[in-house]
Amino acid sequence: QVTLKESGPVLVKPTETLTLTCTVSGFSLSNARMGVSWIRQPPGKALEWLAHIFSTDEKSYSTSLKSRLTISRDTSKSQVLLTMTNMDPVDTATYYCARGILRREFDYWGLGTLVTVSS
Amino acid sequence: QTVVTQEPSFSVSPGGTVTLTCGLTSGSVSTSHYPSWYQQTPGQAPRSLIYSTNTRSSGVPHRFSGSILGNKAALTITGAQAADESDYYCVLYMGYGIYVFGTGTKVTVL
Numbered sequence: 001q002v003t004l005k006e007s008g009p010v011l012v013k014p015t016e017t018l019t020l021t022c023t024v025s026g027f028s029l030s031n032a033r034m035g036v037s038w039i040r041q042p043p044g045k046a047l048e049w050l051a052h053i054f055s056t057d058e059k060s061y062s063t064s065l066k067s068r069l070t071i072s073r074d075t076s077k078s079q080v081l082l083t084m085t086n087m088d089p090v091d092t093a094t095y096y097c098a099r100g101i102l103r104r105e106f107d108y109w110g111l112g113t114l115v116t117v118s119s
Numbered sequence: 120q121t122v123v124t125q126e127p128s129f130s131v132s133p134g135g136t137v138t139l140t141c142g143l144t145s146g147s148v149s150t151s152h153y154p155s156w157y158q159q160t161p162g163q164a165p166r167s168l169i170y171s172t173n174t175r176s177s178g179v180p181h182r183f184s185g186s187i188l189g190n191k192a193a194l195t196i197t198g199a200q201a202a203d204e205s206d207y208y209c210v211l212y213m214g215y216g217i218y219v220f221g222t223g224t225k226v227t228v229l
Contacts, residue, residue, distance in 0.1 A: 037218070047157075047165065047208050049218040060216025064120060096164060103153045103212055105170035107177075112164055 002026035004036070004097050004110035011116050012087050018115060022080040022097030029075045030055050036080040037100045038071065040093040041112075048093075052100055053080055089117045121145070123211055123221040130227045131199045139224045140191040141209030147190035152211040154192035156185060159206045168207075169194060196226070204228045 008020035022036060029036065035054040041047050051071040052060045061069050070083045080097060094114045098106035122144040131137040141156075142148060150172050157165035167176040169185035172192065182198045192211070196203055209221040 039220070046223040047159075047220045049210070049220050052216050052218070054216065058216065063217065098165075100218075101170075103171070105155045105167045105176060106157070106165070106210070107167050109164040109166075 002099065002108045004099060004108055006095060006097050006110045006113040008095075008113055008115065010114060011118065013119050014088055014117060016087050018082075018084045018087050018091070020082045020084075020095055020097075020113065020115075022082070022110060024078045024080070024097075024099070027099065029053075029073050029078060029080065033102045033104075035100045035102065036073070037098050037106060038080075038082045039096045039098055039106070040091075041096070042090070042093040045093075047096075050084075051082060054102070087117045091115070092117045121213060121219050123209065123219050125207075125209060125221040125224045127222070128225045128227070130229060131196070131203075133199060133201060133228055135199050136195065136197045137199060137226065138188070139194045139196075139207055139209075139226070140188065141193070141211070141221050142191040143211070148187065148192045148211060150187060152192070152213070154185065154187075155210045156183075156192075156194045157208045157210065158203075159208065160204075165208065199226075199228050201228050 037052040038050040053071045068085045073080045094112040096112045099108040124142045156169040159165040173185040207224045
């Protein structure tokens with residue numbers, strides 16, 4: 001059974017760095033053609049793709065947020081991490097991780113974690 | 120900056136047919152963008168419906184179908200049911216591992 005679970009702080013202050021963890025089970029982060037993406041959704045707004053890490057450990061980033069994002073993984077812990085620097089209130093959103101099959105679909109999603117940016 | 124556009128909202132009668140589209144502000148959508156579609160109900164994570172333009176994801180009813188219509192990707196719901204009332208998002212693969220979500224369409228069944 002494939003599952004993904006996001007964890008991290010529920011509240012961060014402006015200018016701080018956010019670190020989120022996605023813990024996966026039911027598949028290996030090294031499986032060919034599989035990877036994990038981070039996707040966010042501000043309250044009442046659309047989904048926004050942020051970053052992806054491939055089974056080869058290659059990474060890709062949203063062009064508009066690339067300078068602020070770092071995605072990494074710890075295969076021994078089955079975890080994918082996302083760091084986002086210089087947080088702003090507009091970054092308040094539910095952050096999801098999802099398994100991505102290359103050029104196909106995001107077939108499994110976590111439940112999401114709401115992160116609020118406020119002083 | 121790539122923008123993927125969708126209709127803000129659609130209304131469909133129970134049993135009716137509705138076609139949602141997914142376009143680019145610059146250029147045409149093709150199968151090379153591997154269009155995929157997701158359904159999201161309030162408070163829930165998205166669910167995969169269609170991938171690679173027209174392949175239904177596991178367990179998705181046959182009333183959902185995907186295609187390319189002109190220069191856009193399309194999602195058609197044939198025989199809409201009350202349970203289909205949701206937000207729908209398309210995703211395009213832009214190459215180099217980069218994806219872009221569409222602006223989303225809210226579908227009301229009434």
